[in-house]
Amino acid sequence: MKAVVVIPTYDEKENIALLIKDIIQLGLNISILVVDDDSPDGTGEIVARLAAEYPQVNILHRYDQKGRGSAGITGFQKALTMPVDYIIEMDADFSHQPKYIPDLLKTIEGCDVVIGSRGIKGGEEAGRNLFRTMITKLANSYIRWLLGLKVRDCTSGFRCFRREVLETIPLSNLYSNGPSIVEEILYHCHKNGFRVKEIPIIFQDRKRGKSSLTFYKLLQTFFMIHKLRLLA
Numbered sequence: 001m002k003a004v005v006v007i008p009t010y011d012e013k014e015n016i017a018l019l020i021k022d023i024i025q026l027g028l029n030i031s032i033l034v035v036d037d038d039s040p041d042g043t044g045e046i047v048a049r050l051a052a053e054y055p056q057v058n059i060l061h062r063y064d065q066k067g068r069g070s071a072g073i074t075g076f077q078k079a080l081t082m083p084v085d086y087i088i089e090m091d092a093d094f095s096h097q098p099k100y101i102p103d104l105l106k107t108i109e110g111c112d113v114v115i116g117s118r119g120i121k122g123g124e125e126a127g128r129n130l131f132r133t134m135i136t137k138l139a140n141s142y143i144r145w146l147l148g149l150k151v152r153d154c155t156s157g158f159r160c161f162r163r164e165v166l167e168t169i170p171l172s173n174l175y176s177n178g179p180s181i182v183e184e185i186l187y188h189c190h191k192n193g194f195r196v197k198e199i200p201i202i203f204q205d206r207k208r209g210k211s212s213l214t215f216y217k218l219l220q221t222f223f224m225i226h227k228l229r230l231l232a
């Protein structure tokens, strides 16, 4: 069994080295692939130095494109060229804690996609104000209803896929450039009949660095899920 963890980054200099070291310390047979959009704070250079030191660390620098969505796609496309069975995606800001990776990898043995979930027993969102947590919950209920999804946390970007799942998704023809990539990929998994399971995670709000989520991006996600319902 071999896995790769794909991590999109933009201005994560305070988190990325710590995160990579925590993942390495798990002692599993996993590679790390960071997709950095030429972060002004030098995140890309930090990862390049770690890549020179640790053979399992890889960096993909993108200079002419930006966006969480397209970075994730580029990462998945690169991951599929690697000799791996499983592909994990996670954020760089420790909202997705590396300690859950072993559980993701154990659970995927019995299904096709595993989601680190705030919406099932034992899972929760910690450290966020009530307003932000309510937005997440409301968005989740609405998206579940609109897209007919069964999972409790369909906005979670902490997930593990069998490589065959990503091989069947038309990665170069997806609509999302921003955060709605998470829902778009899940929608394809659902429509293709893949077995999706959830494991509980405590999602920690970021402690270092700044979120790049804006009201505009939230609004884009809102429109995008309707587009997906009609066209995807």
Ligand SMILES: Nc1nc2c(ncn2[C@@H]2O[C@H](COP(=O)(O)OP(=O)(O)O)[C@@H](O)[C@H]2O)c(=O)[nH]1
Pocket (backbone or CB within 6 Å): 007, 008, 009, 010, 011, 012, 035, 036, 037, 066, 067, 068, 071, 090, 091, 092, 093, 095, 179, 206, 210, 211, 212, 213
């Ligand atoms: N490559 C790349 N990564 C991004 C971009 N925007 C956000 N990210 C990364 O995507 C992950 C989630 O972003 P974050 O700002 O924490 O959003 P939030 O968790 O929804 O508040 C983090 O690892 C970010 O560094 C982008 O434009 N390009």
Ligand SMILES: [Mg+2]
Pocket (backbone or CB within 6 Å): 091, 093, 095, 206, 211
């Ligand atoms: Mg975050």
